[in-house]
Amino acid sequence: MNFEISKEPINTQAVIDKVVQREAGAITTFIGTVRELTHGKKTLFLVYEAYEPMAVKKLEQIGNEIKDKWAGAEVAITHRVGKLDITDIAVVIAVSTPHRNDAYEANRYAIERIKEIVPIWKKEHWEDGEEWIGNQLETVAYPSGKPEESDLNE
Amino acid sequence: MNFEISKEPINTQAVIDKVVQREAGAITTFIGTVRELTHGKKTLFLVYEAYEPMAVKKLEQIGNEIKDKWAGAEVAITHRVGKLDITDIAVVIAVSTPHRNDAYEANRYAIERIKEIVPIWKKEHWEDGEEWIGNQLETVAYPSGKPEESDLNE
Amino acid sequence: MNKIMLFAHLRDEAGAxxxxxxxxxKTVADVKELIAxxxxxxxxxxxxxxxxxxxxxxxxxxxxGDIIAFIPPVSGG
Amino acid sequence: MNKIMLFAHLRDEAGAxxxxxxxxxKTVADVKELIAxxxxxxxxxxxxxxxxxxxxxxxxxxxxGDIIAFIPPVSGG
Structure with a gap:
């Protein structure tokens, strides 16, 4: 199972091991961790919630998109749910490819897509309150307030 | 010691652990592995050799360059030397930054710089021979046959 | 009957x-309006x-038998 | 005396x-020519x-006392 939602802490090495292949010269990993400060505001902890069966399907879809775009790629993604403290790991993405440029690009594609189409939400808890965080994409704007059809099923 | 040359197999997690920080939202790793096929030719194993004290200095230099270019970045790099079999890890680069785009870019910068200025060499062993491999940069050409001064000391 | 799944702030607001x-x-829009x-x-x-x-x-x-889900802007990763 | 370090194919060729x-x-170029x-x-x-x-x-x-090294194109990573 290369695509998982996990209630337990993520073992990074276990995710990496899923993409090891004799044809690969490069493995990239992205590890998303809980950051203490965002725009100067201090986070105490986060809670992640997922629509689990759909989230797994969407992670699989991202994996298939990557295999279509980058020949010879292997992909594994695990996303955590539940309460996470500062420096805890929220997501691990591992991608292996024959050549290194592809491994970087495919990995970056994976995290952008996760932030577009995978039904997972985080609630930030600060000293003075809490809030479900909406779309936080740093690179894509949705003028209509939601992803377009082309974004969802690309 | 965030910058090391290792005669023993590299523990990826140990390299990642060196860059964990409360200010980081993203950790990227690059794991360079020994690929079986290059241009259709079958590699049996590799031997890496390093000018160790200078290699460590140059890895440190790359770390400092990254900290100058990407605010808040932490970097750790370990490169293996000796005999490596297919799928063995030659190098692990871990970079943590507050924001994910920086973590990808800084990591990619590190591997490109390693291929430019760090005195490490690999000898490929095939069924029908062996050879020390020269500059294999995929992205930079040196018309003069060697890096320019600006490449070395940037 | 159909199951309507709620998440994030919608789950908090509905308390379910x-x-x-x-x-x-019914259409998706109908159901949205109805439960809103x-x-x-x-x-x-x-x-x-x-x-x-x-x-x-x-x-x-x-x-x-369709299972419907209302999905606020996602914030995983 | 100065130590001249050799690597990769140079080490194989010199056997040292x-x-x-x-x-x-001497200049670096002088030494290069001499040992070549x-x-x-x-x-x-x-x-x-x-x-x-x-x-x-x-x-x-x-x-x-300077230590010299001759460094063929590198191929780490």
Missing amino acids: EYIELQAEG EKYNLTKLDSTMSAINEEFAEDDEVIQK | EYIELQAEG EKYNLTKLDSTMSAINEEFAEDDEVIQK
Whole structure:
């Protein structure tokens, strides 16, 4: 199972091991961790919630998109749910490819897509309150307030 | 010691652990592995050799360059030397930054710089021979046959 | 009956993880409007929808047994 | 005396990891030429040089005790 939602802490090495292949010269990993400060505001902890069966399907879809775009790629993604403290790991993405440029690009594609189409939400808890965080994409704007059809099923 | 040359197999997690920080939202790793096929030719194993004290200095230099270019970045790099079999890890680069785009870019910068200025060499062993491999940069050409001064000391 | 899954702020507002409802023959938009009113749900204009774990348009018609989900802007990763 | 470090194919060709040589006052280029001839070293035109673990130009003059290294195109990573 290369695509998982996990209630337990993520073992990074276990995710990496899923993409090891004799044809690969490069493995990239992205590890998303809980950051203490965002725009100067201090986070105490986060809670992640997922629509689990759909989230797994969407992670699989991202994996298939990557295999279509980058020949010879292997992909594994695990996303955590539940309460996470500062420096805890929220997501691990591992991608292996024959050549290194592809491994970087495919990995970056994976995290952008996760932030577009995978039904997972985080609630930030600060000293003075809490809030479900909406779309936080740093690179894509949705003028209509939601992803377009082309974004969802690309 | 965030910058090391290792005669023993590299523990990826140990390299990642060196860059964990409360200010980081993203950790990227690059794991360079020994690929079986290059241009259709079958590699049996590799031997890496390093000018160790200078290699460590140059890895440190790359770390400092990254900290100058990407605010808040932490970097750790370990490169293996000796005999490596297919799928063995030659190098692990871990970079943590507050924001994910920086973590990808800084990591990619590190591997490109390693291929430019760090005195490490690999000898490929095939069924029908062996050879020390020269500059294999995929992205930079040196018309003069060697890096320019600006490449070395940037 | 159809199961209507709620997440994030919608779950908090409704005080329930899901609602059971006879939605057969209705569109996604119909159901959205219906439960928005009943549970005082907010920000539904930026909420996506899914039928049986696939994103669905507002005008899609719900079949017997379909599982609907209302999906606020996601924030994983 | 100065220590001249050799790597990769240069080490194989010379059959030695380093050579000891009186190089004080000579330039890097002088030393390169000198050992190339003596040990039949090849591809020295694409070989970089270092003095005391820092890259050095061909015209740099070697001081007493300096450690020289001849560095073929690197292939780490």
